[in-house]
Amino acid sequence: MTPTDPDPSPKSPTAIKLSPTSYLVLGMVRLGIRSGYAIKKVADQSTQNFWPISLALVYPELARLEGAELLERRSDPRGGRARSAYTITDKGEAALGAWLRSPRVAPVQIRDEAMLRLFLADALGDEDQRTLIRALRERNRESKDALQGEVIPRAEAFESQGLRYVAIAARLSADLLEYAEGWLARLEEEESKKP
Amino acid sequence: MTPTDPDPSPKSPTAIKLSPTSYLVLGMVRLGIRSGYAIKKVADQSTQNFWPISLALVYPELARLEGAELLERRSDPRGGRARSAYTITDKGEAALGAWLRSPRVAPVQIRDEAMLRLFLADALGDEDQRTLIRALRERNRESKDALQGEVIPRAEAFESQGLRYVAIAARLSADLLEYAEGWLARLEEEESKKP
DNA sequence: GTGTGCATGTAAGGAGTTACATGATTGC
DNA sequence: GCAATCATGTAACTCCTTACATGCACAC
Numbered sequence: 001m002t003p004t005d006p007d008p009s010p011k012s013p014t015a016i017k018l019s020p021t022s023y024l025v026l027g028m029v030r031l032g033i034r035s036g037y038a039i040k041k042v043a044d045q046s047t048q049n050f051w052p053i054s055l056a057l058v059y060p061e062l063a064r065l066e067g068a069e070l071l072e073r074r075s076d077p078r079g080g081r082a083r084s085a086y087t088i089t090d091k092g093e094a095a096l097g098a099w100l101r102s103p104r105v106a107p108v109q110i111r112d113e114a115m116l117r118l119f120l121a122d123a124l125g126d127e128d129q130r131t132l133i134r135a136l137r138e139r140n141r142e143s144k145d146a147l148q149g150e151v152i153p154r155a156e157a158f159e160s161q162g163l164r165y166v167a168i169a170a171r172l173s174a175d176l177l178e179y180a181e182g183w184l185a186r187l188e189e190e191e192s193k194k195p
Numbered sequence: 196m197t198p199t200d201p202d203p204s205p206k207s208p209t210a211i212k213l214s215p216t217s218y219l220v221l222g223m224v225r226l227g228i229r230s231g232y233a234i235k236k237v238a239d240q241s242t243q244n245f246w247p248i249s250l251a252l253v254y255p256e257l258a259r260l261e262g263a264e265l266l267e268r269r270s271d272p273r274g275g276r277a278r279s280a281y282t283i284t285d286k287g288e289a290a291l292g293a294w295l296r297s298p299r300v301a302p303v304q305i306r307d308e309a310m311l312r313l314f315l316a317d318a319l320g321d322e323d324q325r326t327l328i329r330a331l332r333e334r335n336r337e338s339k340d341a342l343q344g345e346v347i348p349r350a351e352a353f354e355s356q357g358l359r360y361v362a363i364a365a366r367l368s369a370d371l372l373e374y375a376e377g378w379l380a381r382l383e384e385e386e387s388k389k390p
Numbered sequence: 391g392t393g394t395g396c397a398t399g400t401a402a403g404g405a406g407t408t409a410c411a412t413g414a415t416t417g418c
Numbered sequence: 419g420c421a422a423t424c425a426t427g428t429a430a431c432t433c434c435t436t437a438c439a440t441g442c443a444c445a446c
Contacts, residue, residue: 021433027314035397036398049305051311051314054435056400056434057434057435060399080441081396100319101323105309105334106309108310108338109247110246112246113215114300115245115246116242116246117294117295119361123288123292139300165314165324166314169313172379179370183371184367214405216406230424231426232426233424249406251408251429254428273425276415277413277425
């Protein structure tokens with residue numbers, strides 16, 4: 001940390017800025033998900049409810065992490081089809097651990113069009129208000145059903161490998177949605193008799 | 196909708212694409228919040244938990260909505276300080292109503308670094324896992340306290356004007372956070388004795 | 391033999407943020 | 419007089435998404 005660093009771009013393992021998305025990719029590899037395609041698939045069935053990711057981000061991120069020596073790539077073709085298999089390095093484990101232990105907790109960021117509509121529902125008549133609440137509840141129920149039917153079972157498969165938090169996170173998401181559903185059901189009921 | 200429109204840019208009220216953010220601004224004006232600055236302030240105390248907005252977006256959005264004749268602007272200076280006061284037009288009311296009534300419900304989008312960390316917490320030792328849960332719970336508690344202490348009281352002020360959903364949305368957010376807090380408290384307790 | 395899934399990448403664009411820039415007003 | 423708040427706007431940039439482009443493998 002000298003004020004005037006004589007070597008601003010040292011030779012190899014470039015220091016890169018790591019985003020939560022980077023740690024997601026790093027962590028996925030650590031969980032044993034080795035290809036970019038597989039990471040995207042597993043993420044769609046697990047982290048989508050709190051950290052979605054698109055395929056077009058996974059590949060450059062893998063390359064970046066490899067360049068920083070946090071991941072190691074080796075060729076792992078399936079027949080004539082090329083495939084890259086990644087594993088986490090010691091340096092990668094250290095970086096992931098340091099991030100998980102850092103005391104700063106960023107605030108949640110939510111964008112929910114349906115909640116925004118609820119917020120502005122005073123502009124609607126009684127009938128449309130009830131329709132809106134029902135639609136919001138329906139959407140929640142569908143998400144919850146998907147979690148309980150597909151995501152949680154898959155997450156529980158990790159538990160046999162001693163990985164417990166994949167399932168814990170899935171259950172928290174599902175229970176939250178279930179609670180919201182009940183809340184909206186009560187609201188719907190109140191709205192249908194009171195006014 | 197003729198294939199070859201002879202007048203691709205008709206004279207005045209330009210048709211523009213409206214995003215949820217547009218409707219937020221439109222809806223805020225409808226609630227009686229008239230300046231850009233005030234919209235940002237009220238949003239920070241109400242919609243932040245499901246649709247955050249930055250000041251640098253409010254102003255261009257107001258101008259766009261005015262251009263589309265969904266809002267009407269008039270000058271409303273305070274002393275020597277310029278201020279614009281907006282009101283919603285009939286056309287604006289119609290556009291807001293149509294959006295609120297549209298059956299399509301977009302999925303929630305959440306980015307929660309803390310949940311992502313929980314998901315990957317298997318990489319930590321027992322002690323650090325418990326610290327992580329506690330930090331997540333703390334953050335939730337703080338958000339909930341802010342809602343209950345500041346946001347809900349302010350939202351309830353709208354109720355005296357017959358606007359009920361501002362407060363309903365706030366209560367749903369707060370109750371959701373409270374539920375999450377209880378869930379995490381139970382997890383914390385289980386984790387501290389079991390393993 | 392054809393559609394679905396596996397697999398990897400690039401390019402263009404959108405939506406929103408932070409930082410910058412400016413200045414008046416009000417309360418202490 | 420000075421800080422906090424009111425008030426409006428622009429510019430640069432970040433992060434992420436959709437769309438595009440390509441091709442093998444396998445099951446029906």
